[in-house]
Each structure stands twice: as structure tokens, then as C-alpha cells.
Amino acid sequence: MRKKKLSKEEHHILREKGTEAPYTGKYYMHDEKGVYVCAGCGKPLFSSEMKLDSLSGWPSFFDAQKGSVEMKKDKSHLISRTEILCKNCGGHLGHVFNDGPKPTGKRFCVNSGALHFKKK
Numbered sequence: 001m002r003k004k005k006l007s008k009e010e011h012h013i014l015r016e017k018g019t020e021a022p023y024t025g026k027y028y029m030h031d032e033k034g035v036y037v038c039a040g041c042g043k044p045l046f047s048s049e050m051k052l053d054s055l056s057g058w059p060s061f062f063d064a065q066k067g068s069v070e071m072k073k074d075k076s077h078l079i080s081r082t083e084i085l086c087k088n089c090g091g092h093l094g095h096v097f098n099d100g101p102k103p104t105g106k107r108f109c110v111n112s113g114a115l116h117f118k119k120k
């Protein structure tokens with residue numbers, strides 16, 4: 001896998017655990033068929049079939065590709081959240097919440113800047 005140079009925004013999200021402003025990301029209203037890969041290492045993380053309507057303002061998914069992400073408790077803010085990391089490169093992707101639809105009940109809320117899209 002080729003190592004891509006990160007843009008300033010990608011670096012901020014993946015490596016400094018930044019969060020993009022809601023409704024600004026390039027994928028939150030994106031509904032093409034394909035695969036969302038990690039902007040840091042190119043590993044497939046989510047598919048378009050897993051995508052939810054992003055009412056929150058960020059791309060949201062009800063599931064992730066098996067074994068592609070890691071979850072970690074994040075207590076850096078007053079509320080306790082669960083952080084999502086790329087299992088391959090450790091890049092920060094976003095947070096996961098337990099208010100998603102069935103069958104997973106999860107909502108993976110991901111920064112567009114942590115993703116690249118590969119059209120099917």
C-alpha cells in the first residue's frame with residue numbers, strides 16, 4: 001500500500017484527534033456506492049451500504065468492516081465517549097454512539113477528513 005501524504009486537515013483529524021465542523025465534510029451528504037478507506041493508510045473501513053443519513057452533520061455508519069477499527073474510551077471531554085481508531089495505522093476517525101439502528105445499535109460518527117472514497 002502506498003503511503004499517501006496527508007493534507008493539513010487529514011493530519012489534524014487522524015494524528016491530533018481533531019474534529020471537523022459539522023455539515024462541512026465532503027462525505028456527510030455523499031451517497032455513491034463504494035468503499036470508504038482510511039485517509040492515513042488506505043485500509044477499507046466502511047462501505048456505502050453501512051451508511052446512515054447523517055443528521056448529525058458527519059458521515060455516519062451503523063457498522064464498520066470487520067476488524068478494521070478499534071474502539072477506545074475517550075475521557076478527554078466532560079462526557080465519556082468511545083473513540084474510533086483505524087486498527088491498521090492508529091489514526092483517529094471519530095466516535096461511536098449507542099443510538100444507531102438495528103441490528104448493531106451503533107452509530108459510527110466519522111470525520112470526512114479521515115476518509116477517502118473509492119467508487120465501486
Ligand SMILES: [Zn+2]
Binds near residue numbers: 039088091
Ligand atoms: Zn489507517
